[in-house]
Amino acid sequence: MASFDKKPTFAGLKLRLMNSWMFVAFFIGFFLFWEYSVLWFDIPLYILTPPSLIIENGAADLPRLLDYTLVTGTEVIIGYVLAVVLALPLGLAIAFSTILKRTIYPFIVCIEMVPKIAFAPLFISWLGFGLLPKVIIVFLVCFFPIVLNAILAFNSLSEELTLFSRSTGAGIWRTFFKVRLPAALPQCFVGFKYAAINATVGAAIAEFIGSDEGLGFYIQIVTGNMRPDLAFAGIFFLTLLGLCLFGLVTLAERLLIPWHISVRRN
Amino acid sequence: MSNQIKFSGVKKVFGRGPDAVHAFGPVDMVVEDGEFVSLLGPSGCGKSTLMLMTAGLLDVTEGTVQIGDRTVNGPQTDIGIMFQDNTLVPWRTVRGNIELQLEMRGISVASKRAEIDAILASVHLEDFADRHPYELSGGMQQRAAFCQAMIHAPNTMLLDEPLGKLDAMTRERIRSDLQSLWMEQRPTVLFVTHSIEEAIQLSSKVAVITPRPGRIERVIDIDLPYPRDYEVKRSPEFSAYVHETQEIFRGYGVI
Numbered sequence: 364m365a366s367f368d369k370k371p372t373f374a375g376l377k378l379r380l381m382n383s384w385m386f387v388a389f390f391i392g393f394f395l396f397w398e399y400s401v402l403w404f405d406i407p408l409y410i411l412t413p414p415s416l417i418i419e420n421g422a423a424d425l426p427r428l429l430d431y432t433l434v435t436g437t438e439v440i441i442g443y444v445l446a447v448v449l450a451l452p453l454g455l456a457i458a459f460s461t462i463l464k465r466t467i468y469p470f471i472v473c474i475e476m477v478p479k480i481a482f483a484p485l486f487i488s489w490l491g492f493g494l495l496p497k498v499i500i501v502f503l504v505c506f507f508p509i510v511l512n513a514i515l516a517f518n519s520l521s522e523e524l525t526l527f528s529r530s531t532g533a534g535i536w537r538t539f540f541k542v543r544l545p546a547a548l549p550q551c552f553v554g555f556k557y558a559a560i561n562a563t564v565g566a567a568i569a570e571f572i573g574s575d576e577g578l579g580f581y582i583q584i585v586t587g588n589m590r591p592d593l594a595f596a597g598i599f600f601l602t603l604l605g606l607c608l609f610g611l612v613t614l615a616e617r618l619l620i621p622w623h624i625s626v627r628r629n
Numbered sequence: 630m631s632n633q634i635k636f637s638g639v640k641k642v643f644g645r646g647p648d649a650v651h652a653f654g655p656v657d658m659v660v661e662d663g664e665f666v667s668l669l670g671p672s673g674c675g676k677s678t679l680m681l682m683t684a685g686l687l688d689v690t691e692g693t694v695q696i697g698d699r700t701v702n703g704p705q706t707d708i709g710i711m712f713q714d715n716t717l718v719p720w721r722t723v724r725g726n727i728e729l730q731l732e733m734r735g736i737s738v739a740s741k742r743a744e745i746d747a748i749l750a751s752v753h754l755e756d757f758a759d760r761h762p763y764e765l766s767g768g769m770q771q772r773a774a775f776c777q778a779m780i781h782a783p784n785t786m787l788l789d790e791p792l793g794k795l796d797a798m799t800r801e802r803i804r805s806d807l808q809s810l811w812m813e814q815r816p817t818v819l820f821v822t823h824s825i826e827e828a829i830q831l832s833s834k835v836a837v838i839t840p841r842p843g844r845i846e847r848v849i850d851i852d853l854p855y856p857r858d859y860e861v862k863r864s865p866e867f868s869a870y871v872h873e874t875q876e877i878f879r880g881y882g883v884i
């Protein structure tokens with residue numbers, strides 16, 4: 364595995380900084396512009412607050428924000444893990460079963476057309492304000508990209524590798540673990556990553572619709588109270604949550620498929 | 630046990646009805662045990678198709694293929710096959726890819742360490758054993774694929790353009806290595822190539838195949854002494870064989 368490790372060298376770091384200084388400058392410029400345009404254009408604070416005030420007031424409300432991050436984080440993690448654990452085997456089963464491909468697969472494709480988030484009010488009316496309806500919504504928005512990508516992944520083994528596997532006389536299990544599974548992982552990760560991006564969106568919207576805790580709830584309440592500064596602080600933590608999940612999935616990808624071109628390019 | 634390969638009326642048609650493609654045959658040919666037979670023909674004439682049918686990886690539409698006294702009607706696991714597109718997997722190193730062939734067959738890798746090193750050395754890849762395929766050039770990948778295809782020491786080898794991506798110099802060297810290997814171990818070899826010289830240099834027989842649908846126009850016995858080195862290639866007999874083969878293709882308007 365040694366050849367995959369990119370040792371962080373000083374020269375490499377310098378090169379990175381040189382390449383990214385324009386981005387950093389733009390980023391800083393953007394926030395400076397935001398900060399001062401609120402003053403210059405005399406925008407009322409209940410419409411938009413400068414970043415400095417968001418940080419200040421957000422910090423003051425940190426305990427509540429952290430509590431709610433934990434709540435939303437729990438919904439996201441449970442829903443996501445559940446989606447992976449159920450969608451991957453189902454995708455696998457559909458990929459290898461003609462019967463399932465003719466029955467469940469078209470059904471899944473149909474449901475995929477429905478915006479899952481539209482079910483949120485129903486689930487909340489059925490199941491109340493608690494954790495469960497949110498987990499279900501997160502699960503639903505994550506489940507479909509994972510199943511569909513898994514089916515694609517397990518169905519697209521190259522012709523040569525199929526022939527090679529058959530020529531060795533290996534049984535289905537050996538072929539699966541030594542060839543099919545590793546070959547399918549990159550496409551599976553496309554689904555995992557897409558689902559990771561969707562997960563926090565699902566949780567936030569489910570919380571908008573009906574809840575008494577969580578970041579989505581927080582954002583909605585403080586917006587109603589004319590506190591855009593706190594809304595931005597909530598959005599910040601929601602973004603952080605999404606980034607953490609995405610980062611974990613990317614880390615898993617690096618560990619599991621370090622050989623894949625999408626990993627090597629970074 | 631005999632490794633003779635016998636084709637009787639072998640024909641392949643892909644698809645059905647008006648869209649059917651008559652790819653190959655019907656063809657009759659016998660490749661004797663220990664012979665080196667080249668399939669020489671233009672692109673699309675059905676050489677790979679014949680290889681796959683021989684390996685039992687593609688059904689024949691008509692006729693039969695026999696290896697030894699068995700009729701081929703499913704994957705043949707005691708032969709070695711090198712596919713036209715390489716079958717190296719990107720998640721394993723060169724050594725790991727060679728081991729994959731053994732693992733898939735349930736052969737203990739530990740017992741074959743020495744053989745793996747030897748076959749890697751024979752294609753001059755010993756320094757790249759722990760590299761991944763993407764770190765290798767096209768020609769190096771092809772040599773690695775050769776090792777992968779042959780590590781289980783089969784007595785029958787099907788090689789589909791194994792030297793196709795090599796540069797002229799390396800190609801020359803690997804050709805002579807292949808020839809030494811064949812002279813030492815005397816496997817039955819079916820060898821696909823586009824190169825007239827290569828076919829004549831290596832083979833005991835050259836099967837000249839017509840454009841699609843491929844048929845065997847002539848089987849030329851190459852009666853030249855082994856090893857066939859530069860001297861042999863410059864001999865008038867060699868040129869005569871080249872000329873004879875070229876005439877056939879000229880007749881078909883291929884060259």
Ligand SMILES: Nc1ncnc2c1ncn2[C@@H]1O[C@H](COP(=O)(O)OP(=O)(O)OP(=O)(O)O)[C@@H](O)[C@H]1O
Pocket residue numbers: 643644650652671672673674675676677678679713841
């Ligand atoms: N799976 C397939 N379905 C339909 N037609 C096919 C298929 N495989 C091959 N053919 C057709 O059969 C013919 C022979 O193909 P084949 O790959 O055997 O040629 P070849 O002699 O190996 O050519 P090359 O030297 O370019 O590799 C071609 O005309 C091709 O279009």
Ligand SMILES: [Mg+2]
Pocket residue numbers: 676677678713789
């Ligand atoms: Mg071919």
